[in-house]
Amino acid sequence: MSLIAQFADHLHRPVPTTLRRRAALHLLDWAGCAVIGATTPVSRLLSNILLTAPQGPCAVIGRADGVGPEAAARYMGALGNIYEMDDVDKRARLHPGPVVIPAALAAAQANGADAEALLTGIVRGYEAMVRLGRALGDAHYRYWHSTASCGTIGAAVAVASILGMDRDATGHAVALAVTRTGGLWETRNDPRSHAKQVHNAMAAGDGWLAAVMAAGSLRGPGGILDGKEGLFAATAGNADPSLILSGATRDGWCLSDISLKPWPACRHAHPVIDAALALLDRLGQTRLLPGQVSSIGIQTYGDALRFCDRPVPGTVIEAKFSLQHSVAVTLLGGPPPLSAFEPAAIADPDTAALRTKVKVAVGEPYESRYAARFGARLAVTLSDGTLLVQEQDDALGDPENPLPDDRVAAKANTLMRAAGMSVNEVDRLTEECLSLADDGPVRLSWPVRIGEGVQ
Structure with missing residues (x-):
């Protein structure tokens, strides 16, 4: 054959x-x-x-x-x-x-x-x-x-x-x-x-x-x-x-x-976003203040740098493909929403200043594990000299670090609401999608009128 x-x-x-x-x-x-x-x-x-x-x-x-x-x-x-x-x-x-x-x-x-x-x-x-x-x-x-x-x-x-x-x-x-x-x-x-x-x-x-x-x-x-x-x-x-x-x-x-993505950025940026969130959680804080950070170091795999080494993003898509922007908006604001990669966030002075403090490099074990695993190491030096290090072996949403089903549904609901769908419309479309698993009809109620997205 x-x-x-x-x-x-x-x-x-x-x-x-x-x-x-x-x-x-x-x-x-x-x-x-x-x-x-x-x-x-x-x-x-x-x-x-x-x-x-x-x-x-x-x-x-x-x-x-x-x-x-x-x-x-x-x-x-x-x-x-x-x-x-x-x-x-x-x-x-x-x-x-x-x-x-x-x-x-x-x-x-x-x-x-x-x-x-x-x-x-x-x-x-x-x-x-x-x-x-x-x-x-x-x-x-x-x-x-x-x-x-x-x-x-x-x-x-x-x-x-x-x-x-x-x-x-x-x-x-x-x-x-x-x-x-x-x-x-x-x-x-x-x-x-x-x-x-x-x-x-x-x-x-x-x-x-x-x-x-x-x-x-x-x-x-x-x-x-x-x-x-x-x-x-x-x-x-x-x-x-x-x-x-x-x-x-x-x-x-x-x-x-198959992995499911929780954040509105290139998948290669997700390990550093997850590492930044884990670091904030360790500190018991929802965000860092701009003046608290002296420098940021990222070690990850080569393709992450090839696609996402953009210290000065100028557009929405460049911000989504920027390790520097992704880690900056996360450290300054917590879990990044859709708006974290929009023009206002790109131009924000605090975010722009923090991006300049980020250095990126290929490092182990992330390079040798790739592409079976998407990982990164984040090292944040605070202004008082304290060094904080966070290892992220697998991005959230990978099979090794799965995104719970309810968070998948919540993500879809958030995107639909951001598009201007009503709560009833969102609930109906969600139910129609999931009911297919129980032999529901192949009839999805797509919105006829949708608003302007945040992009």
Whole structure:
């Protein structure tokens, strides 16, 4: 059997009920991220382009009328990552929810699928996307936005599952999806770029299309992953194809390994945020005063510096990708809300002054443990000479340091309320998401009118 055929066989295993229940929680987490994302200027630009086709069976945020499944997958696929609060697999270093879930929802609504089929498709889509990301490894992640480059495959597998496609057709859906993969990290070097959202939109929509094409008997190249001119050869010099089919997971499925993010910043900044909060807790204080701090030292892993060493952030997205800003706002204000990364917080004189006192470096054991573990060491020297050191082995929300289910729901509720939804609207959408685990209807009450987000 070809690698793709073996992969398709792996993906067709029965999905346990416990994993479908977990998938419903991830759907709620994504829903909160997508609703707040829909309040932003980039979402309106995308809606003007992606939601112009005739009406269809798929509900989307901000519209009373439904749209077609491809338009729904693309538009909703763009929304979940905007606020940087989407779920993440730390070993693959990608965000499955924002791509897999919109494609799965579009397929389920367009084809009248039930909740079991939807959640099963989500679990399988996560499995495909995460396993490919882990197999591609460091050389791929160095240049490629893995959420996009692997997301097309995750979306295709989720849709193929919902459509009831057999192993052979699923393999061809994967092959066709791989031929459309893309998304380069150069987008993070231009603060004006909207390409990160475009990457996700294209991955969700192209994955949906690849599955539909395979269902219509179109075929893809069987060696597209490991062939001499395939994805591994072209984009990942140190790829480990064995990780497509093997590699330890908590219960046999990658969904159990996925982390949920409590803070509105790049995941690489979360260990230092958690360390700062733990330090405040040790002191019995909710915040430090600006004059109390003489210097701050951060030791962490190399990718955290590569993505998030920004001592002077100038925009919201740069602040979310700044270790210096993340630790400063946390030490000065406690658990960082959405507003902690907004222009007013960036320009705050006390925050700006504290950022200048932060030094960052790669350190052990964080570098050698990465990417299996996301950790950091925070050393704060107070103005009286006292040295406070806090080690953070695992970020909050990782499987080793899990975010409780009620906090996941509270996070989604907070994001929905920040988007302008009423309490009743929030409660209804929350219940609709979670009730899918008990075979509730695949009918989510997206807000038709939403406010301006804090971004």
